[in-house]
Amino acid sequence: MKNSKWVSAALASALLITAGVGSVSAASVNSSGKTSTNKKTAIQATVKVKEGTATWTVNGTPVAFKTIDSNGYKLYSLSQVAGEMGAALTWGANGIELNDSQGLHTIQLKAGSKSYQVDGSQQTFTVAPVAYKGKIYVQLTKFVLGLGGELQTNPNIILSPARPAGEFETMHWTADGRIIANQGDAEFTQIFKFSTVQGNYETFSSDERATDFSVSPDQTWGAFTDDKGQMNLINLLNGVVKTLGTDTSVKTDLTWSQDGKKIYFIQGDKQEKISQISVETGVVTEVLADKVENKSELRISADEKTAVYIVNLTGVAKNDADSTEDSLTVDFSKAGEQLYKLALGTKDAKPVALTTTPDNKLYPEILADGSITYLSADPDGNTINTIKTIKADAAVSDLTLDIEVTWSAKVSSGLIVAGTATDGSTRIYSTTPAGSKTELYRTTKDVAEIAVSDDGSKLAIIIDGKILVIQNGKALQLTK
Numbered sequence: 001m002k003n004s005k006w007v008s009a010a011l012a013s014a015l016l017i018t019a020g021v022g023s024v025s026a027a028s029v030n031s032s033g034k035t036s037t038n039k040k041t042a043i044q045a046t047v048k049v050k051e052g053t054a055t056w057t058v059n060g061t062p063v064a065f066k067t068i069d070s071n072g073y074k075l076y077s078l079s080q081v082a083g084e085m086g087a088a089l090t091w092g093a094n095g096i097e098l099n100d101s102q103g104l105h106t107i108q109l110k111a112g113s114k115s116y117q118v119d120g121s122q123q124t125f126t127v128a129p130v131a132y133k134g135k136i137y138v139q140l141t142k143f144v145l146g147l148g149g150e151l152q153t154n155p156n157i158i159l160s161p162a163r164p165a166g167e168f169e170t171m172h173w174t175a176d177g178r179i180i181a182n183q184g185d186a187e188f189t190q191i192f193k194f195s196t197v198q199g200n201y202e203t204f205s206s207d208e209r210a211t212d213f214s215v216s217p218d219q220t221w222g223a224f225t226d227d228k229g230q231m232n233l234i235n236l237l238n239g240v241v242k243t244l245g246t247d248t249s250v251k252t253d254l255t256w257s258q259d260g261k262k263i264y265f266i267q268g269d270k271q272e273k274i275s276q277i278s279v280e281t282g283v284v285t286e287v288l289a290d291k292v293e294n295k296s297e298l299r300i301s302a303d304e305k306t307a308v309y310i311v312n313l314t315g316v317a318k319n320d321a322d323s324t325e326d327s328l329t330v331d332f333s334k335a336g337e338q339l340y341k342l343a344l345g346t347k348d349a350k351p352v353a354l355t356t357t358p359d360n361k362l363y364p365e366i367l368a369d370g371s372i373t374y375l376s377a378d379p380d381g382n383t384i385n386t387i388k389t390i391k392a393d394a395a396v397s398d399l400t401l402d403i404e405v406t407w408s409a410k411v412s413s414g415l416i417v418a419g420t421a422t423d424g425s426t427r428i429y430s431t432t433p434a435g436s437k438t439e440l441y442r443t444t445k446d447v448a449e450i451a452v453s454d455d456g457s458k459l460a461i462i463i464d465g466k467i468l469v470i471q472n473g474k475a476l477q478l479t480k
Contacts, residue, residue: 049132056156058084060197068137073127075137085160087147096136098147102161105148111136118146150199150480159199163480164192167465170212171451174236175219179451179460179478180204181467182211191239194478196458196469201478205239214254214263219454223263225251231263231277245282251275253298253309264300264307271295274307274342288342290351300344301366307342308354308364308372337361339374339390354390365410369433373415375405387417389433399435403427411456416440418450428470430456441470 050069054076055062063084066077078096082089086101095110109116114128123146129138144151150162167185174180174193183190189211193204213222213234222234229248234241244263251265261280264287267273274288274295287307294312301307313336336358343349355361360377367373372390387399387408403419414432421427426447429437440459449462459470468475 049130054156056158058158059160059199066135068130068132070127070130070137073139075127075130076140076143078129078136078138078143081138081140081143081158082147085144085147085149085158100147100149100161102148104161105146107143107146109138116146157198161199163199163478164201165480166190168192168462168467168479169449169465171449171460171462171467172213172215172222172236173219173451173453173458173460174215176237177453177458179467179469180236181460181462185465194467194469196471196476196478198476198478205234205241207234207239207241210234210239210241214256216256216260217258218260221260223254223256225254231282233279244279245277245284247277247282247284249284253296255298255300257300257304258302262304264298266295266298266309274298274309287344288351292351297362297364299364299366301370302368305344306366306370307344308366309340309342310337310361310364311340312337336379339364339372341372354394363408365408365415367410367414367433368412371433373399373408373410375408385419387415387431399431401429401431401437403429407450409450409452411452412454413456416450416452416456416459418447428459428461439473441473441475443475 052067052069053064054067055064065080067074082098087098090097095108098107105119107116107118109129111129111131114125116123116125125139125142127139129136141151144158147160148162149158149160151158166183168181169184171179171181177196179194181192183192189206189208190203191205191211192201194201209226209232210224213224215222220236222236223231225231229250231244231251232241233244249267250269251267252271253266255264262276262278264274264276267275270293272291272293273286275284275286277284292311295309297310299308337360338356339354339361340351341354342351354372360379362375362377364372364374370392373387375385376388377385384404385406387405389397389399401417401419403421405417405419407418409416413430416428417431418426418428425442425444427442428440430440431437445463447461447463451460461468461470466480467478469478
């Protein structure tokens with residue numbers, strides 16, 4: 001809400017203009033809105049000024065502010081700046097009082113006085129506010145910061161409120177095109193929702209259970225379990241949390257069906273089963289109970305005909321018929337992470353091993369053409385990480401890239417892949433099943449986390465704990 005016209009009118013009635021165009025003498029204003037006649041408080045010297053304008057982008061909108069140059073200092077119209085920032089003005093015991101739009105900060109000041117207060121703390125302007133032609137002009141930086149805003153230069157930008165500062169983590173995109181992220185270094189749980197415009201954010205939730213969740217295909221719900229194993233849903237538009245069903249068994253790797261009606265998960269203390277829960281009824285149904293432990297990274301195809309997951313196989317213990325301690329040996333020849341495939345909806349279907357190799361396997365995905373991809377990492381570090389593709393005929397191929405892959409995620413067009421190039425830079429590519437790639441972004445800094453919008457057109461990344469949104473190859477920093 002803009003208050004500039006109202007603020008301007010209020011100030012105009014309270015100012016004493018004593019000089020003609022091009023000069024001014026400012027008088028102090030008391031709490032009743034009248035100028036002081038006390039010779040000790042009145043400004044005695046006439047100050048020559050030069051009128052002008054300065055354009056700043058305020059919360060995404062260009063604004064031409066009225067300015068005056070007074071003795072070498074550029075001062076800005078208080079009423080105009082306050083109005084664009086949504087601040088409200090009242091007359092307080094100490095003169096003019098302004099309150100920011102969120103009710104968090106208060107400035108108290110007087111025309112002609114360098115001394116002012118921010119939230120009750122004494123501060124000092126470099127140059128005192130000046131009264132000129134029915135308006136008060138103030139030092140921009142200190143005034144904006146006092147109202148909880150932020151300034152950037154080259155280009156000139158004012159944000160109200162300022163971007164939140166902290167170490168952010170665990171990002172998710174939502175149906176309304178915004179980003180939800182948790183402030184990991186906050187004293188208490190702080191989950192924010194950001195738009196892709198600087199300064200446009202809100203506190204989304206303080207529920208410590210909901211710092212991470214699996215997002216539904218339509219990006220309107222998140223699913224998570226609490227410390228009791230209870231499944232919960234969080235509305236990604238308003239933050240409201242509701243429980244789903246009554247089952248409290250251990251659930252990990254939550255994965256939504258494409259129609260949003262079911263959530264698949266790995267179940268059990270030893271991650272030995274695959275099950276699903278109905279979003280409508282909360283009823284849990286077992287999908288696979290083959291007693292094979294250490295399942296993870298569950299993926300479900302869009303048509304719900306295929307499940308893919310990783311099993312971390314451990315060593316097999318062997319001993320003689322008497323089971324003596326001395327005869328005990330452990331066979332590690334088949335230990336390691338292997339990828340498995342299960343035909344859903346097929347009665348008595350058995351999991352099929354897709355891999356037997358000793359490499360570590362991460363980020364499995366089922367693409368639209370039915371092929372399966374995963375990140376292959378040599379545990380000994382003798383070869384670089386690559387993306388491998390398993391076709392329907394079981395043929396395996398490598399995705400040719402000029403980076404060592406560190407992360408990948410599925411989008412409608414294929415994969416988004418990130419990794420490190422030989423020059424040390426981090427590069428992010430969009431790739432297709434046919435093998436073509438398009439560079440989306442590169443940076444010399446380490447990228448800690450990546451989230452991709454549903455259509456793959458926008459990225460959110462975290463660098464040094466800060467959130468940046470990437471569009472058309474350009475980065476916009478949302479936090480500081």
